[in-house]
Amino acid sequence: MARERAAAAFAEAGIVLTSDERNAIEVADFGLSQLDEIGLEIVVYVNTERVCAKELVLFPRQTCPEHRHPSVGDSRGKEETFRCRTGVVYLYVEGEPTANPACRPPASGGEAFTVWHEIELRPGEQHTLVPDTLHWFQAGDEGAVVSEFSTTSTDELDIFTDPRIGRATMIHDE
Amino acid sequence: MARERAAAAFAEAGIVLTSDERNAIEVADFGLSQLDEIGLEIVVYVNTERVCAKELVLFPRQTCPEHRHPSVGDSRGKEETFRCRTGVVYLYVEGEPTANPACRPPASGGEAFTVWHEIELRPGEQHTLVPDTLHWFQAGDEGAVVSEFSTTSTDELDIFTDPRIGRATMIHDE
Numbered sequence: 280m281a282r283e284r285a286a287a288a289f290a291e292a293g294i295v296l297t298s299d300e301r302n303a304i305e306v307a308d309f310g311l312s313q314l315d316e317i318g319l320e321i322v323v324y325v326n327t328e329r330v331c332a333k334e335l336v337l338f339p340r341q342t343c344p345e346h347r348h349p350s351v352g353d354s355r356g357k358e359e360t361f362r363c364r365t366g367v368v369y370l371y372v373e374g375e376p377t378a379n380p381a382c383r384p385p386a387s388g389g390e391a392f393t394v395w396h397e398i399e400l401r402p403g404e405q406h407t408l409v410p411d412t413l414h415w416f417q418a419g420d421e422g423a424v425v426s427e428f429s430t431t432s433t434d435e436l437d438i439f440t441d442p443r444i445g446r447a448t449m450i451h452d453e
Numbered sequence: 454m455a456r457e458r459a460a461a462a463f464a465e466a467g468i469v470l471t472s473d474e475r476n477a478i479e480v481a482d483f484g485l486s487q488l489d490e491i492g493l494e495i496v497v498y499v500n501t502e503r504v505c506a507k508e509l510v511l512f513p514r515q516t517c518p519e520h521r522h523p524s525v526g527d528s529r530g531k532e533e534t535f536r537c538r539t540g541v542v543y544l545y546v547e548g549e550p551t552a553n554p555a556c557r558p559p560a561s562g563g564e565a566f567t568v569w570h571e572i573e574l575r576p577g578e579q580h581t582l583v584p585d586t587l588h589w590f591q592a593g594d595e596g597a598v599v600s601e602f603s604t605t606s607t608d609e610l611d612i613f614t615d616p617r618i619g620r621a622t623m624i625h626d627e
Binding site for chain 1: 466467468469470471474498499501503504505506529532534536538539576577578579581600602603604
């Protein structure tokens with residue numbers, strides 16, 4: 280059901296997917312089984328050993344939990360750019376905490392949201408994160424579609440603030 | 454005028470640009486002053502030392518001339534993925550020539566189109582090129598909007614088949 284809902288959000292955003300892509304939309308609940316609050320829906324366009332491009336759907340107020348992409352040895356961590364296509368997405372990163380943030384953390388696990396410098400992204404706006412930056416993001420009340428342009432995606436290396444989250448159980452298969 | 458026309462094509466494709474981005478749409482005529490035939494319109498979203506993402510407009514039958522992205526020393530050439538968003542784009546690469554290709558080269562300079570293996574891309578379809586691959590592409594009769602996901606874009610290193618094309622004169626400023 281989440282997959283169909285995400286497919287509808289992509290269609291509404293004018294983003295054309297092949298039927299194979301629609302059927303393969305990844306529904307990530309990070310193993311927490313609270314998808315409406317914590318999760319995201321993903322189409323991976325390309326992920327080579329050099330470059331990755333994805334399209335993300337966030338349902339209204341759905342949150343991608345706080346994490347970072349570490350550099351490991353000589354290998355630099357993932358660099359990523361988020362570009363808002365529809366809706367509004369609030370990106371939180373390290374830095375001066377925003378006085379009255381637009382988002383609250385999910386009811387369960389809220390202590391695992393520790394960075395509060397807010398960057399509001401509306402359609403056509405984007406932000407680039409350098410490796411190792413702690414970040415999380417949440418859609419506004421209408422949800423959001425977000426493009427992600429990055430170096431290679433190696434999810435298994437991501438470090439989440441919430442100790443309950445292990446990538447191995449990330450995929451919520453419906 | 455080409456810039457406004459490209460902005461309209463992006464809008465029709467549902468791609469939201471900021472006003473700064475609209476005003477900075479790059480109109481590339483490759484120094485040939487035959488923009489309707491040879492050229493493309495470009496918005497660069499991001500181009501860091503690792504990753505690049507662009508959005509391209511091709512007017513009806515407009516052609517990006519044949520070129521390749523060479524590896525230089527230890528630095529691997531540009532790897533790029535083209536994803537069609539609207540319209541149709543015909544991508545030509547090295548390999549078995551297609552018997553009845555959908556495109557003809559421009560009237561002037563046609564001898565500089567030497568690879569004829571055709572890949573037809575419709576909305577939602579994409580193709581990834583490894584470095585050093587000779588390629589060119591042309592939109593169908595309705596034009597096309599194409600997303601490009603790649604490693605760093607270093608246009609000054611591109612090698613064009615047409616000896617008249619030098620990157621220094623690529624930008625057609627209106």
